[in-house]
Amino acid sequence: MSDSTLRQLPRGRHHLSREQVVASQRERILVAMGEAMTERGYVGTPVAAVLKRAGVSRETFYELFRSKEDCFAAAFDRASAAFAARLHQVITESADTDACTRMDRILTAYFTHLSDDPAAARLFLVEVYAAGPSAIRSRMALQHRFVEVAAAMLGAETAQQQFACSTLAAAIGFMVTAKIADDDLDSLWEIKDQLIDLARRSGSVYGNAFAD
Template sequence: MQTSGPRPTPRRLPRGRHALSRSEVERVHRDRLCGAMADAMAENGYVGTSVEDVLKRARVSRQSFYGLFSSKLDCFMAAFDQAGEFLRLHLQDTAESATGGDPAERFERAFTAYLETLASAPGYARLFLVEVYAAGPEAIRRRSEMQQVIAEGLAGLMGVTGQTARFACQIVVSAVSTMVTPAVAVGDMDALRAVGPPVIDHVRLLLASGVLNPHPPAT
């Protein structure tokens, strides 16, 4: 399985002499190792993935691996950060282009982009949403921090500033994570996309009820 990743990289470096600097070679190796980690875990899970599995997929030497990472977990966390940044940048691009329309329309565009981003990189999506829980407390803490960033971005996109509305955004993000995770876990991208319409309809109801009021009441 080949995973679409945050940053496409050459499958291997050019043979013989090349003009790449040491830092560029390390970047290529890092990206390939992170992509290989996501690919391996999509098939075997975090526990079932070994450093050797990652090396075979990335076609990078063990020496190069340990020159960049101290352990499998260290490589996992780098891949997790890439997945989070990949998601954040896609949502940021959507937010910057979604200047028109009402809050419901902006949410629909952003949420649709979120689902398509996950579907476009199933290995990274599984790493980000599923295998993070097998990787231990630090990975789970990092996942929680990223969810908070996404919730704040949602609040900004929809123009909500009141405490109740911002908390509602956190609930929406947490609920969405729970709803999409089973589909990502089994690689069912149709089921992943099917989460979209009911969530969008529910957020419209929240907006209509005033729970997600873009304009907090005067005090």
């Protein structure tokens, strides 16, 4: 049973406020947007497919969103906010650990997050490139935040180290996106230890966390 089905309101009378009803409908639509695109992609997913999954009317959809693109933008913001919150938690909890442990925990949180919600992962890593310039700008902003995480994790201080972190984050993004596009979630974990080993062997290239 899908997440959107689980969130449908009970039939008949209920004691929910209008705000709670609207919030539930909106959440179901956002989840349904991601789920529908796993089958048809952004371009091939009509609003009708989202409505069917979410269990809401067309009128309700357009009361909440101006268009499919507007709905996608909201779904992207929802997915990226959940991702950012998970990373922030693990970064905070790992602040006093050594570089290897910190990198391991952050990558584990990242890959676990993608595996836990593959529809959202496909939405903000794959389908975003079909959703227009605004969506791509949002994706680049998310990538920039990931670069900041990588730079802090690896102790990047110089302009050269920060540039190196940008290239590393881009490489991680490319490899992860390719695996999500191929529905190959299991092999995500194969690259985690290799990335940590790469950072360790690179000395101070990416930052001072692994410097001799």
